[in-house]
Amino acid sequence: MHYELYIDLFFLINFLMDYFLLLMVGKMLKCRIRRLRIIAGAMVGAFLTCIFVVFLRRKIWRLVLFHGVMNMCLLKTGLGIKEKRTLIKAWILLYVSAFLLGGILNVFQPYVRGGAVFLILAFAGYHLCLGIWDLLAYFHKNMAGSCRARLYQNGRECEIYAIIDTGNRLRDSLTGRPVHVITGEIAEKLGCTDFSSKRVITYQSIGKENGTMPILMLDCLCCRCEKEEKWVEKPLVAVSERQKLSNVYDMILNPDDL
Known part of the structure; x- marks a missing residue:
């Protein structure tokens, strides 16, 4: 040919x-x-x-x-x-x-x-x-799994396991910024115990149609996933009334902020 x-x-x-x-x-x-x-x-x-x-x-x-x-x-x-x-x-x-x-x-x-x-x-x-x-x-x-997260507030630091949840689409109604979720125990470790003057965010979950959680603004958040660090300045977190979110992680990350 x-x-x-x-x-x-x-x-x-x-x-x-x-x-x-x-x-x-x-x-x-x-x-x-x-x-x-x-x-x-x-x-x-x-x-x-x-x-x-x-x-x-x-x-x-x-x-x-x-x-x-x-x-x-x-x-x-x-x-x-x-x-x-x-x-x-x-x-x-x-x-x-x-x-x-x-x-x-x-x-x-x-x-x-x-x-x-x-x-x-x-x-x-x-x-x-x-x-x-x-x-x-x-x-x-x-769709990544759990990762390590470090939270900073008023000179205090707390390192925990967190999960990036695509179902978490919480946003602050005032600023429109994404909101993460932490447990009350983690909030206490960061020195945040008085929520009487804090704004709240509403949410819906299984068994709870109109729940509310107080919102905090932390100094900084650092997430480490697959050898890559992501820093978020002044992140907004909602404090869950539950002391434990699961046996593995203590924080639900909002992927829109990462």
Whole structure:
């Protein structure tokens, strides 16, 4: 079977794909995006692809150089990644992104009749892939399990187990800010015992349709989930009348504040 390869068109297609893939991986890893560097990385990837396709005949060498040397050069040039662990993670994300973007373009391949249409589809596929990634990251963040939390109030500190509950959508009616929930025992450890002058928030739960809880403003809240710390200044917490929320955790975190 005979194929004709238009090297200029082949280079352009690979350049565009590498450009979008580098942008996706950079945003997934939250790297500092430099457009000129991304362009340089995409050009390196497209150039090496052309060289390997034209001059390499043995499939084993193509396999090694394509998936090893070329992709590493692509990532190092385009994103400036030097740390080995981050580079491996970027390499994996590159293939995940290529799989998603390639699948999207393959679906619409019968409708591609020109370079402009391909460019539009590649651009749309790029944003769709990022949207899928953001959606997965959102669910991962909001469906995470328990974490460690440190509460600070008037020079006192209390470290407890907390849970990020997607069902907690409590908000202060006055400020509209998200509200977390702690137990009365934790409030006492922070020196908060007098709630007579505090505002209250209403809530509904199983067996209680119109409950109320006093609201406190703490000095600071620090949550540590999966080696990542999140600091919240002046968080609002509601004090539950229950001394224990469960046998595992003493605080229900509102995901809208994290």
